[in-house]
Amino acid sequence: MSQPTGTETTGRYLVLLEDRSVAAGAVEMNRVAGISAASTADHPTAADLAAADGMIFQDLGVAVVDATPEQVARLSRAAESSGPISVVEAERVVQxxxxxxxxxxxxxxxxxxxxxxxxxxxxxxxxxxxxxxxxxxxxxxxxxxxxxxxxxxxxxxxxxxxxxxxxxxxxxxxxxxxxxxxxxxxxxxxxxxxxxxxxxxxxxxxxxxxxxxxxxxxxxxxxxxxxxxxxxxxxxxxxxxxxxxxxxxxxxxxxxxxxxxxxxxxxxxxxxxxxxxxxxxxxxxxxxxxxxxxxxxxxxxxxxxxxxxxxxxxxxxxxxxxxxxxxxxxxxxxxxxxxxxxxxxxxxxxxxxxxxxxxxxxxxxxxxxxxxxxxxxxxxxxxxxxxxxxxx
Missing domain, CATH: 3.40.50.200 (Peptidase S8/S53 domain)
Structure with a gap:
């Protein structure tokens, strides 16, 4: 997992999904970590991530999720394999x-x-x-x-x-x-x-x-x-x-x-x-x-x-x-x-x-x-x- 240094984080995580594998990535997040994320394809103006375990930004192929340490570890292990999950990062605070x-x-x-x-x-x-x-x-x-x-x-x-x-x-x-x-x-x-x-x-x-x-x-x-x-x-x-x-x-x-x-x-x-x-x-x-x-x-x-x-x-x-x-x-x-x-x-x-x-x-x-x-x-x-x- 790529961890920001010298920045504040929110406690959520960003998950990069392989290009053209967004649907498969959503399935894989659920399979390996039990995370069910909504998609902007279904909720194009959604700003509230609390409705599900997270939100997938369909066009970018990126999910932001709430996850426990165990779920993060499972996602990180999946990212090390050749599946549709590519990268897991802690979400930063910006200003x-x-x-x-x-x-x-x-x-x-x-x-x-x-x-x-x-x-x-x-x-x-x-x-x-x-x-x-x-x-x-x-x-x-x-x-x-x-x-x-x-x-x-x-x-x-x-x-x-x-x-x-x-x-x-x-x-x-x-x-x-x-x-x-x-x-x-x-x-x-x-x-x-x-x-x-x-x-x-x-x-x-x-x-x-x-x-x-x-x-x-x-x-x-x-x-x-x-x-x-x-x-x-x-x-x-x-x-x-x-x-x-x-x-x-x-x-x-x-x-x-x-x-x-x-x-x-x-x-x-x-x-x-x-x-x-x-x-x-x-x-x-x-x-x-x-x-x-x-x-x-x-x-x-x-x-x-x-x-x-x-x-x-x-x-x-x-x-x-x-x-x-x-x-x-x-x-x-x-x-x-x-x-x-x-x-x-x-x-x-x-x-x-x-x-x-x-x-x-x-x-x-x-x-x-x-x-x-x-x-x-x-x-x-x-x-x-x-x-x-x-x-x-």
Missing amino acids: AYTTTGEPAAAVDEGVFTWGLQAVGANLCAATGRGVRLAVLDTGFTTAHADYASRTVVTQSFIKGETVDDAHGHGTHCVGSAAGPRKPAAGPGYGVAHEVEIYAGKVLSNAGFGSDSGILAGIEWAISNGCAVISMSLGAAVRPGTPYSQVFEQAATRALARGALIIAAAGNESRRPGSVNPVGHPANCPSILSVGAVDVDRAIAPFSCGTVDTIGQVDLVGPGVDVYSSWNKDDGAGMYKRIQGTSMATPHVAGVAALIAERYGARGWELWARLVQSGRRLGLPSTDVGGGLVQAP
Whole structure:
């Protein structure tokens, strides 16, 4: 069994089933461990896992189950054989990646935010029209005036909470990726301002969630034909910690379905003193990992980096003093400036949507075109990967 190191766990377990063997995997879980799991094929919007011993995310081939130590041992032994059960992992607790904002250096944001200018979105003819982009986060403030004319498809995967965003993080991330160019007040702040928005609530109003909620959101986004899935969330890991095989396979299966997952690298670094490794699940090879830079194109002091052979930064985006939509009026209207790799990630996701529109690219082709867009910054690739993402 692959066990997370340096992270909190929920007490549940993720079970990766062999590709095209989901039905057989369900039968095998019941046979070897007496676990009876429901399936999203029968309950496509199920958020409550308590109805059965667990839930199978049909499109991803992943189950999340409640299991005793003896049941876990039996599942792990089955995973070591050549049957339909492939991997068993402890489920992690994840959280939103954000820190207190800092004022940006002097820059003209009279028309567009510095972030839009940095990635060249303000000069791009593409708008994201016709492309579906999912933001999996703390939900979305549907009452925000800037989105009154937009159709936003929403779904909550948090038990007992509606999709309405009482935290603010999700609304901010939706704004950076897909907000308006001519808002009610302030500068334009949305990279792909005509993209079709899908807002999935996988983190609670307190900013926390679990692997199963994320997987539920990924499956929902795939089933709705989203080309880009933006995830400004994760869990810290220690150097040398193996990446999740479950999330890696989920990501490759998503890519095969034409969906690119983009995730925040994490905020645990304290530069120049220490650099922490890319967190879970962004450290998976098939999830595009995003670090953060500031208005001077310097690496943000909190941005995690490549420290060993596990996990790497693929691109960076604007992540310091980022202005976007917020869930309430904190004295400056329903807008706020915050920072984190969480803020960089939706900038990259927005550019991915622009590329998807312009070239019709999906899956691995979209990954390749996105990474090739990076502008070199004269900084180590271990910090910035291919560089600062650029609109087509």
